[in-house]
Amino acid sequence: MEPQAPGVQYSRWEEVSVGAGPSPEEASCWERLSQELCSGRLGATLRMLGGLALFWVIFILGYITGYFVHKCK
Template sequence: MTSETDPNTAGVQYNPLRKMLYNRVCTGTLGVAIKVAGALAALVAVYIIGYLIGYYAHKC
């Protein structure tokens, strides 16, 4: 089945570099570490935004 006949892969070309990068970054130990670091960064950002909003809301 080629990409001309398969509507799910129409216009998508096989890219081994993209697949290798996906496998390295999104799976395995490195992928888990990146996801944990991203979640931690998001948590810290929300904490800082909440702190600043609370500081200016209760300043008076």
């Protein structure tokens, strides 16, 4: 890093904002929707349902694949 002129101080944190994020007035519709769907009780429920759906999709694909792999000729 190059030396700086005397009396000039550099702060690498000057553009870092401290806080929990944008206020509800500043947040866009998508940000509010994302915040609502990804946190709290609703978010946990959606993650659980998504996990169950993924499990059944993988299970059914495995069943179909196994059927054709082990099918008698």
